[in-house]
Amino acid sequence: MEDVYSFAGNPLDRASERRENRAWIAGLLDDPQTRILALRGLKPFTRGRTPALDWQPVGPWRDQIETGASLIFLGLGDGRAHFAIDATGASVAPDVDTELIDVRALAPAIGTGEAAILAEARSLLDWHARHRFCAQCGSPTKVASAGWVRRCPDCKASHFPRTDPVVIMLAIHGERGLLGRNRRRAGARFSCLAGFVEPGETLEEAVRREVREEVGVELGGLRYFASQPWPFPMSLMIGCHAEALSTDIKVDRAELEGARWFEREEVALMLLRRHPDGLGTPPPVAIAHHIIRAWVEGEADTLG
Ligand SMILES: [Zn+2]
Numbered sequence: 001m002e003d004v005y006s007f008a009g010n011p012l013d014r015a016s017e018r019r020e021n022r023a024w025i026a027g028l029l030d031d032p033q034t035r036i037l038a039l040r041g042l043k044p045f046t047r048g049r050t051p052a053l054d055w056q057p058v059g060p061w062r063d064q065i066e067t068g069a070s071l072i073f074l075g076l077g078d079g080r081a082h083f084a085i086d087a088t089g090a091s092v093a094p095d096v097d098t099e100l101i102d103v104r105a106l107a108p109a110i111g112t113g114e115a116a117i118l119a120e121a122r123s124l125l126d127w128h129a130r131h132r133f134c135a136q137c138g139s140p141t142k143v144a145s146a147g148w149v150r151r152c153p154d155c156k157a158s159h160f161p162r163t164d165p166v167v168i169m170l171a172i173h174g175e176r177g178l179l180g181r182n183r184r185r186a187g188a189r190f191s192c193l194a195g196f197v198e199p200g201e202t203l204e205e206a207v208r209r210e211v212r213e214e215v216g217v218e219l220g221g222l223r224y225f226a227s228q229p230w231p232f233p234m235s236l237m238i239g240c241h242a243e244a245l246s247t248d249i250k251v252d253r254a255e256l257e258g259a260r261w262f263e264r265e266e267v268a269l270m271l272l273r274r275h276p277d278g279l280g281t282p283p284p285v286a287i288a289h290h291i292i293r294a295w296v297e298g299e300a301d302t303l304g
Helices: 022-030 058-065 104-111 113-132 205-216 264-271 287-296
Strands: 033-042 041-048 071-076 080-086 143-146 149-152 165-173 174-183 191-196 219-230 236-246 254-263
Touching: 022 080, 033 113, 033 219, 041 104, 058 165, 058 254, 071 113, 080 113, 080 205, 080 236, 104 113, 104 149, 113 219, 165 205, 165 219, 165 287, 174 205, 174 287, 205 219, 219 287, 236 287, 254 264, 264 287
Parallel strands: 033 080, 165 236
Antiparallel strands: 033 041, 071 080, 143 149, 165 174, 165 191, 174 254, 219 236
């Protein structure tokens, strides 16, 4: 079930127990079968009209690797190693037919496995770009463990890539579901409410707090639906359905442009892009689409 969502279903074996082995990694970089994916400004190089990720041999990137561009071992798959490199600022051979495409736009066009690898690469390269200094003592840090750790040469601290948990939920009351319209993305699109999990909080507590804060609705039973890596820049979306115990809505205008209850039949039209007022839901690349669709199709009817 998980692999139907964009950015989920990563096919690579991350071989995490071997990433510390520098000789093994160096050997992989010398292997002509090894493939490397370059990103510039967190957008991947792509090829062709379809388009596809532009996986390349290591050779053209050797200079960049030796001069310290962020390089990440992504994993093993199809009998070979896969790496990602940050080519921001790097020159590219003139015969390389490359185009940079935004990851959110590209994901639906490539296979789910490729999209998942791309999510891994994008989240890690973004983390490296923004964590060049030690959070403990301020010294410049060095990349270690084939891109999975940054170490501080001064205070010896190790820093690991983060994943930020975000709860995203659909509150349900009888035949109605609660959808909101984002301030940052106003317009005709309504979606699930969502928010970051805070320190010292369970997922259930975060779901209840977010819904209470954003619309003033109290929740009863919750059910986990599915999760999705969301590489903008490094979130894990945790999808839930929730039973609403109250129905009065008091919108927090700092968070939402608006929110209201929708009849299930109305949401079905929104999913199909046939709503009479042009209202819609997020596209299938987002887990919100699938949380909403599951409810419309009756998969969340035994809550509580
Ligand atoms: Zn330090």
